[in-house]
Amino acid sequence: MADLVITASQVKLVSGVPKRGIAGVAVAAGKSIYVDLADAERVKLADANGIGDSRRCAGVALCDAAANQPVEYADNGEVQLTTGSAIAAAGTLIVLSGNAGMMAPHGDIVAGWYTNVLGYMSADGKKLKLALLQADVAQA
Protein backbone atom coordinates (compact mmCIF):
# COMPACT_ATOMS: atom_id res chain seq x y z
CA MET A 1 0.00 0.00 0.00
CA ALA A 2 1.04 3.63 -0.29
CA ASP A 3 0.76 6.72 1.87
CA LEU A 4 -2.75 7.49 3.02
CA VAL A 5 -4.60 9.90 0.74
CA ILE A 6 -6.08 12.61 2.93
CA THR A 7 -8.19 15.55 1.73
CA ALA A 8 -7.16 18.51 3.86
CA SER A 9 -10.60 20.13 3.91
CA GLN A 10 -12.14 16.96 5.38
CA VAL A 11 -9.81 16.76 8.36
CA LYS A 12 -11.25 17.64 11.74
CA LEU A 13 -10.72 16.90 15.37
CA VAL A 14 -13.26 14.41 16.67
CA SER A 15 -12.05 14.24 20.25
CA GLY A 16 -9.08 15.27 22.33
CA VAL A 17 -7.38 18.51 23.28
CA PRO A 18 -5.50 20.19 20.43
CA LYS A 19 -2.16 21.98 20.65
CA ARG A 20 -0.93 24.97 18.73
CA GLY A 21 2.32 26.20 17.28
CA ILE A 22 3.74 28.46 14.60
CA ALA A 23 4.42 26.82 11.26
CA GLY A 24 7.97 26.90 9.94
CA VAL A 25 6.90 25.70 6.51
CA ALA A 26 3.60 25.37 4.68
CA VAL A 27 1.50 22.79 6.52
CA ALA A 28 -1.82 21.36 5.37
CA ALA A 29 -4.51 19.76 7.51
CA GLY A 30 -3.87 16.05 7.82
CA LYS A 31 -0.09 16.29 7.56
CA SER A 32 2.16 14.62 10.11
CA ILE A 33 4.17 17.27 11.88
CA TYR A 34 7.09 17.64 14.25
CA VAL A 35 8.27 20.45 16.48
CA ASP A 36 11.70 21.74 15.46
CA LEU A 37 13.51 22.42 18.73
CA ALA A 38 16.40 23.96 16.80
CA ASP A 39 14.14 26.55 15.15
CA ALA A 40 12.12 28.19 17.93
CA GLU A 41 9.86 25.12 18.15
CA ARG A 42 8.37 25.79 14.74
CA VAL A 43 5.99 23.20 13.38
CA LYS A 44 7.24 21.41 10.26
CA LEU A 45 6.58 18.27 8.26
CA ALA A 46 7.76 15.08 9.93
CA ASP A 47 9.73 12.56 7.91
CA ALA A 48 10.57 8.99 8.95
CA ASN A 49 13.84 9.08 7.08
CA GLY A 50 14.62 12.72 7.65
CA ILE A 51 17.19 14.16 10.02
CA GLY A 52 17.14 15.34 13.63
CA ASP A 53 13.80 16.28 15.15
CA SER A 54 11.95 15.63 11.89
CA ARG A 55 12.04 11.91 12.73
CA ARG A 56 9.97 12.49 15.85
CA CYS A 57 6.33 13.00 14.87
CA ALA A 58 4.45 15.23 17.32
CA GLY A 59 0.96 15.00 15.85
CA VAL A 60 -1.38 15.63 12.95
CA ALA A 61 -2.15 19.13 11.64
CA LEU A 62 -5.78 20.20 12.01
CA CYS A 63 -5.75 23.24 9.71
CA ASP A 64 -3.73 24.81 6.93
CA ALA A 65 -0.97 27.30 7.61
CA ALA A 66 1.80 28.94 5.64
CA ALA A 67 5.19 29.58 7.22
CA ASN A 68 4.92 31.99 10.18
CA GLN A 69 1.21 31.36 10.62
CA PRO A 70 -0.42 29.64 13.60
CA VAL A 71 -1.29 25.99 13.20
CA GLU A 72 -3.29 23.65 15.39
CA TYR A 73 -2.45 19.98 15.72
CA ALA A 74 -3.60 16.89 17.59
CA ASP A 75 -1.36 14.58 19.57
CA ASN A 76 -4.14 12.73 21.35
CA GLY A 77 -7.76 11.79 20.77
CA GLU A 78 -9.25 11.06 17.38
CA VAL A 79 -8.94 12.84 14.04
CA GLN A 80 -11.23 12.45 11.06
CA LEU A 81 -9.09 12.01 7.93
CA THR A 82 -11.86 11.68 5.34
CA THR A 83 -15.59 12.03 4.93
CA GLY A 84 -15.54 9.71 1.92
CA SER A 85 -14.72 6.04 1.69
CA ALA A 86 -12.44 4.33 4.17
CA ILE A 87 -8.78 5.07 3.46
CA ALA A 88 -7.39 2.13 5.45
CA ALA A 89 -8.79 -1.01 6.99
CA ALA A 90 -10.17 -0.86 10.51
CA GLY A 91 -7.49 -1.44 13.09
CA THR A 92 -4.59 -0.79 10.74
CA LEU A 93 -1.56 0.48 12.59
CA ILE A 94 -0.51 3.80 11.05
CA VAL A 95 3.09 5.04 11.04
CA LEU A 96 5.01 8.08 9.90
CA SER A 97 5.98 7.80 6.24
CA GLY A 98 9.36 8.40 4.63
CA ASN A 99 7.62 11.07 2.55
CA ALA A 100 7.56 14.33 4.48
CA GLY A 101 4.23 15.00 6.14
CA MET A 102 2.65 11.74 5.09
CA MET A 103 1.46 8.70 7.01
CA ALA A 104 1.40 5.09 5.91
CA PRO A 105 0.20 1.67 7.07
CA HIS A 106 2.81 -0.11 9.17
CA GLY A 107 3.38 -2.68 6.45
CA ASP A 108 5.07 0.01 4.37
CA ILE A 109 7.96 0.51 6.76
CA VAL A 110 11.27 -0.03 5.01
CA ALA A 111 14.86 -0.11 6.23
CA GLY A 112 16.05 3.32 7.29
CA TRP A 113 12.73 4.65 8.49
CA TYR A 114 12.66 5.74 12.10
CA THR A 115 9.64 4.03 13.56
CA ASN A 116 6.91 6.44 14.62
CA VAL A 117 3.57 4.92 15.46
CA LEU A 118 0.81 7.49 15.00
CA GLY A 119 -2.11 5.31 16.04
CA TYR A 120 -4.65 3.02 14.45
CA MET A 121 -7.64 3.34 12.16
CA SER A 122 -11.14 3.44 13.59
CA ALA A 123 -13.79 0.86 12.84
CA ASP A 124 -15.02 2.79 9.80
CA GLY A 125 -11.52 3.29 8.40
CA LYS A 126 -11.99 7.06 8.22
CA LYS A 127 -10.58 8.26 11.52
CA LEU A 128 -7.18 7.96 13.15
CA LYS A 129 -7.08 7.17 16.84
CA LEU A 130 -3.86 8.78 17.95
CA ALA A 131 -1.40 6.91 20.12
CA LEU A 132 1.98 8.45 19.38
CA LEU A 133 5.12 6.40 19.89
CA GLN A 134 8.48 7.69 18.71
CA ALA A 135 11.31 5.20 18.46
CA ASP A 136 14.81 6.60 18.35
CA VAL A 137 15.95 3.79 16.14
CA ALA A 138 15.65 3.10 12.45
CA GLN A 139 14.17 -0.02 10.93
CA ALA A 140 16.99 -2.43 10.13
Next chain:
Amino acid sequence: MANYVITSAEVKLIQGELRRAIANVAIAAGEAIKIDPSSGRAVLAGADALIAGMDGIALNSAAANQAVFYAPTGSDVQLSADDSIDVTSEPVFLSSTPGKLIPHTDIVVGVFAGTPTFVGFLFPANARRNIRLVMATAQSGFND
Protein backbone atom coordinates in the same frame (compact mmCIF):
# COMPACT_ATOMS: atom_id res chain seq x y z
CA MET B 1 -10.72 50.30 -6.96
CA ALA B 2 -11.70 46.72 -6.21
CA ASN B 3 -11.14 44.40 -3.30
CA TYR B 4 -7.55 44.25 -2.14
CA VAL B 5 -5.60 41.27 -3.42
CA ILE B 6 -4.02 39.47 -0.49
CA THR B 7 -1.79 36.41 -0.83
CA SER B 8 -2.76 34.08 2.01
CA ALA B 9 0.71 32.62 2.42
CA GLU B 10 2.15 36.09 3.15
CA VAL B 11 -0.23 36.95 5.98
CA LYS B 12 1.20 36.89 9.48
CA LEU B 13 0.69 38.45 12.88
CA ILE B 14 3.20 41.20 13.62
CA GLN B 15 2.02 42.01 17.11
CA GLY B 16 -1.10 41.57 19.17
CA GLU B 17 -3.36 38.90 20.51
CA LEU B 18 -3.91 35.54 18.85
CA ARG B 19 -7.50 34.31 19.11
CA ARG B 20 -8.98 31.00 18.03
CA ALA B 21 -12.33 29.86 16.73
CA ILE B 22 -13.77 26.99 14.75
CA ALA B 23 -14.55 27.90 11.15
CA ASN B 24 -18.10 27.41 9.95
CA VAL B 25 -17.07 27.91 6.33
CA ALA B 26 -13.82 27.79 4.40
CA ILE B 27 -11.67 30.76 5.42
CA ALA B 28 -8.33 31.86 3.97
CA ALA B 29 -5.58 33.71 5.79
CA GLY B 30 -6.08 37.44 5.28
CA GLU B 31 -9.86 37.32 5.12
CA ALA B 32 -12.08 39.33 7.45
CA ILE B 33 -14.05 37.17 9.83
CA LYS B 34 -16.98 37.54 12.19
CA ILE B 35 -17.86 35.29 15.09
CA ASP B 36 -21.48 34.32 14.57
CA PRO B 37 -23.14 34.89 17.96
CA SER B 38 -25.65 32.12 17.34
CA SER B 39 -23.08 29.39 16.72
CA GLY B 40 -19.90 30.87 18.19
CA ARG B 41 -18.14 29.92 14.97
CA ALA B 42 -16.19 32.01 12.51
CA VAL B 43 -17.78 33.09 9.25
CA LEU B 44 -16.68 35.54 6.57
CA ALA B 45 -17.51 39.12 7.45
CA GLY B 46 -19.11 41.34 4.84
CA ALA B 47 -20.56 44.81 4.76
CA ASP B 48 -23.72 43.37 3.25
CA ALA B 49 -23.99 40.47 5.71
CA LEU B 50 -26.91 40.01 8.07
CA ILE B 51 -24.53 40.28 11.02
CA ALA B 52 -22.79 43.63 10.74
CA GLY B 53 -19.16 44.22 11.60
CA MET B 54 -16.14 42.00 11.97
CA ASP B 55 -14.04 40.47 14.73
CA GLY B 56 -10.66 40.11 13.08
CA ILE B 57 -8.39 39.04 10.26
CA ALA B 58 -7.76 35.31 9.74
CA LEU B 59 -4.13 34.31 10.28
CA ASN B 60 -4.31 30.84 8.77
CA SER B 61 -6.50 28.99 6.31
CA ALA B 62 -9.15 26.57 7.49
CA ALA B 63 -11.93 24.48 6.06
CA ALA B 64 -15.27 24.23 7.82
CA ASN B 65 -14.93 22.56 11.24
CA GLN B 66 -11.23 23.38 11.48
CA ALA B 67 -9.46 25.82 13.76
CA VAL B 68 -8.92 29.33 12.50
CA PHE B 69 -6.72 31.79 14.35
CA TYR B 70 -7.37 35.49 13.99
CA ALA B 71 -6.06 38.88 15.05
CA PRO B 72 -8.54 41.13 16.90
CA THR B 73 -8.60 44.90 17.25
CA GLY B 74 -5.32 46.47 18.35
CA SER B 75 -3.24 43.95 16.42
CA ASP B 76 -0.87 44.57 13.52
CA VAL B 77 -1.05 42.11 10.64
CA GLN B 78 1.22 41.75 7.63
CA LEU B 79 -0.92 41.45 4.48
CA SER B 80 1.92 41.28 1.98
CA ALA B 81 5.52 40.16 2.35
CA ASP B 82 6.98 42.89 0.16
CA ASP B 83 4.66 44.90 -2.06
CA SER B 84 2.25 47.60 -0.98
CA ILE B 85 -1.33 46.47 -1.38
CA ASP B 86 -2.30 50.10 -1.95
CA VAL B 87 0.08 52.90 -2.95
CA THR B 88 -2.29 55.80 -2.35
CA SER B 89 -4.75 54.96 0.43
CA GLU B 90 -4.37 54.20 4.12
CA PRO B 91 -7.86 53.75 5.63
CA VAL B 92 -9.33 50.32 4.91
CA PHE B 93 -12.97 49.25 5.04
CA LEU B 94 -14.83 45.97 4.94
CA SER B 95 -16.04 45.04 1.47
CA SER B 96 -19.52 43.91 0.49
CA THR B 97 -17.76 40.81 -0.82
CA PRO B 98 -17.53 38.41 2.14
CA GLY B 99 -14.07 38.32 3.68
CA LYS B 100 -12.60 41.05 1.50
CA LEU B 101 -11.19 44.51 2.22
CA ILE B 102 -11.45 47.73 0.22
CA PRO B 103 -9.92 51.22 0.32
CA HIS B 104 -11.96 54.02 1.85
CA THR B 105 -12.31 55.56 -1.59
CA ASP B 106 -14.72 52.75 -2.50
CA ILE B 107 -17.27 53.94 0.05
CA VAL B 108 -19.28 55.86 -2.51
CA VAL B 109 -22.89 55.82 -3.68
CA GLY B 110 -23.47 53.33 -6.44
CA VAL B 111 -20.39 51.32 -5.58
CA PHE B 112 -20.70 50.36 -1.94
CA ALA B 113 -23.63 48.51 -0.42
CA GLY B 114 -24.10 47.68 3.22
CA THR B 115 -23.03 48.91 6.62
CA PRO B 116 -19.56 50.51 6.65
CA THR B 117 -16.96 48.95 8.93
CA PHE B 118 -13.69 50.78 9.30
CA VAL B 119 -11.09 48.01 9.52
CA GLY B 120 -7.88 49.93 10.13
CA PHE B 121 -4.92 51.79 8.64
CA LEU B 122 -2.32 50.50 6.23
CA PHE B 123 1.29 51.15 7.14
CA PRO B 124 4.13 52.04 6.77
CA ALA B 125 3.52 55.02 4.52
CA ASN B 126 6.30 54.13 2.09
CA ALA B 127 5.17 50.51 1.67
CA ARG B 128 1.60 49.92 2.78
CA ARG B 129 1.73 46.17 3.30
CA ASN B 130 0.61 45.94 6.94
CA ILE B 131 -2.62 46.86 8.68
CA ARG B 132 -3.27 48.12 12.19
CA LEU B 133 -6.69 46.82 13.19
CA VAL B 134 -9.21 49.23 14.69
CA MET B 135 -12.55 47.81 13.54
CA ALA B 136 -15.51 50.11 14.10
CA THR B 137 -18.90 49.57 12.51
CA ALA B 138 -21.44 52.25 11.67
CA GLN B 139 -24.85 52.15 13.29
CA SER B 140 -26.69 51.99 10.00
CA GLY B 141 -26.29 51.20 6.33
CA PHE B 142 -24.58 53.58 3.95
CA ASN B 143 -27.77 54.88 2.34
CA ASP B 144 -30.11 54.60 5.32
